[in-house]
Amino acid sequence: MISTRKKDKCSLSDAILKGLALDGGLFVGESFPFINDFEELLKGKNTDDYSSCLYKELAYKTLSPFFKGDEIEDSLLHIIDEAFNFPCPLVSSIDKKAYLELYKGPTAAFKDFGARFLAYSMEAILKKRGKNLTILVATSGDTGSAVASAFYKRDGIKVKILFPKGGVSERQKKLLTVWGENIESYEVDGTFDDCQKMVKDAFQNEELTKKYALTSANSINIGRLLPQMTYYVYSSLVYKSRFKKEPIIIIPTGNVGNATACFYAKKIGAPIKRIVFAENANRPLVDYFKSGVYTPRPSIKTYANAMDVGAPSNMERLLNLYPDFATFSKETEAYSVVDDEILKTIKSTYEEENRIICPHTATAKKVYDEHYKGENAIIVSTADPAKFENVIKKAIGLTPSLPESLTLLLSKEEKYKNISKNYMELF
Ligand SMILES: *Cc1c(COP(=O)(O)O)cnc(C)c1O
Numbered sequence: 001m002i003s004t005r006k007k008d009k010c011s012l013s014d015a016i017l018k019g020l021a022l023d024g025g026l027f028v029g030e031s032f033p034f035i036n037d038f039e040e041l042l043k044g045k046n047t048d049d050y051s052s053c054l055y056k057e058l059a060y061k062t063l064s065p066f067f068k069g070d071e072i073e074d075s076l077l078h079i080i081d082e083a084f085n086f087p088c089p090l091v092s093s094i095d096k097k098a099y100l101e102l103y104k105g106p107t108a109a110f111k112d113f114g115a116r117f118l119a120y121s122m123e124a125i126l127k128k129r130g131k132n133l134t135i136l137v138a139t140s141g142d143t144g145s146a147v148a149s150a151f152y153k154r155d156g157i158k159v160k161i162l163f164p165k166g167g168v169s170e171r172q173k174k175l176l177t178v179w180g181e182n183i184e185s186y187e188v189d190g191t192f193d194d195c196q197k198m199v200k201d202a203f204q205n206e207e208l209t210k211k212y213a214l215t216s217a218n219s220i221n222i223g224r225l226l227p228q229m230t231y232y233v234y235s236s237l238v239y240k241s242r243f244k245k246e247p248i249i250i251i252p253t254g255n256v257g258n259a260t261a262c263f264y265a266k267k268i269g270a271p272i273k274r275i276v277f278a279e280n281a282n283r284p285l286v287d288y289f290k291s292g293v294y295t296p297r298p299s300i301k302t303y304a305n306a307m308d309v310g311a312p313s314n315m316e317r318l319l320n321l322y323p324d325f326a327t328f329s330k331e332t333e334a335y336s337v338v339d340d341e342i343l344k345t346i347k348s349t350y351e352e353e354n355r356i357i358c359p360h361t362a363t364a365k366k367v368y369d370e371h372y373k374g375e376n377a378i379i380v381s382t383a384d385p386a387k388f389e390n391v392i393k394k395a396i397g398l399t400p401s402l403p404e405s406l407t408l409l410l411s412k413e414e415k416y417k418n419i420s421k422n423y424m425e426l427f
Pocket residue numbers: 109110111142252253254255256257258259306307360382383
């Protein structure tokens with residue numbers, strides 16, 4: 001792996017443990033493999049059977065070149081088997097559009113794919129090295145629960161989750177605090193920014209960083225990004241076998257991790273015609289393609305709140321992949337969808353297709369309706385609508401029912417400590 005800023009080069013395992021590169025850049029592969037025999041693996045397989053091992057076989061084919069020669073190469077099969085232990089349905093209709101449902105994991109959002117893969121990878125590395133570490137996460141909601149669930153009971157890893165008092169919904173708070181064992185939850189008397197500052201300050205304290213082997217697990221970790229390629233390889237191949245055409249893939253975009261993984265999948269040979277960004281009212285990519293200049297901005301609040309990002313951290317990876325603006329802007333498009341359109345799209349999709357979609361998915365559906373209707377396309381569905389019951393209620397007057405995995409979690413007892421803004425209280 002090499003940093004986007006070129007001054008840090010290391011093995012994949014080291015990059016996974018480090019998170020951010022030492023020069024402040026993000027880790028990317030030094031080169032990309034090209035895999036031209038993906039379709040061999042589909043022969044004789046029933047692509048509608050989501051419980052089959054096709055997904056895992058394709059995942060292994062996709063990821064093994066990146067693990068070649070690494071100290072945990074031998075663990076890759078086990079990591080894939082444990083991390084992707086839930087279905088990944090591609091639900092298509094005769095009008096040639098398909099929904100890629102990425103929310104069948106334990107916390108009902110696509111972040112389960114990356115967080116689980118990272119957790120099992122870290123566990124394998126630490127076991128090999130005979131080491132332990134402590135992960136600090138500041139969260140305003142969804143990322144924290146995906147990380148908590150993924151790292152729950154993983155050997156050698158302790159997780160400390162910080163969330164702002166009064167800054168998360170009751171349901172989110174439950175999902176951050178029902179864990180126990182190696183997951184410690186802290187309710188901070190402060191804002192999300194205070195939580196983030198506490199994590200930053202703790203990392204600045206060399207003595208603590210050494211003593212507890214502190215690290216992070218946020219979405220810039222290459223160990224979260226690589227596994228996200230697998231559902232684009234899988235879904236584009238399954239789509240092509242059904243419709244005999246390569247699909248356009250429309251992706252609800254915030255921090256740009258999910259879309260970057262899709263560009264990587266296309267680069268290694270997945271049959272993808274075009275990749276399209278769907279943003280909410282936060283529109284750094286739309287503005288970038290308009291002006292040719294990337295301008296990070298403060299975020300604004302929208303109904304698709306997991307995409308409320310004005311300065312996407314994975315932008316540096318995309319610009320590293322496409323240093324030339326002209327080439328990049330010819331290959332893709334970006335559109336922005338505002339709150340009012342999100343509500344209308346949830347409503348029309350429910351009325352026309354009897355399908356309830358989450359506010360994030362609605363941005364991609366709106367882009368499909370307006371710009372790609374009738375074309376071969378995959379609409380990426382990033383979360384279970386039941387997680388955003390207030391927005392759904394507002395749009396269609398109904399409250400969708402929760403998936404079983406969440407109902408079970410929500411029935412458990414909360415365990416957390418209330419602390420001040422002093423980060424020393426974490427230790
Ligand atoms: C995180 C998230 C997104 C945005 O994905 P990025 O990789 O940050 O672009 C979209 N939808 C949901 C539900 C999310 O949790």
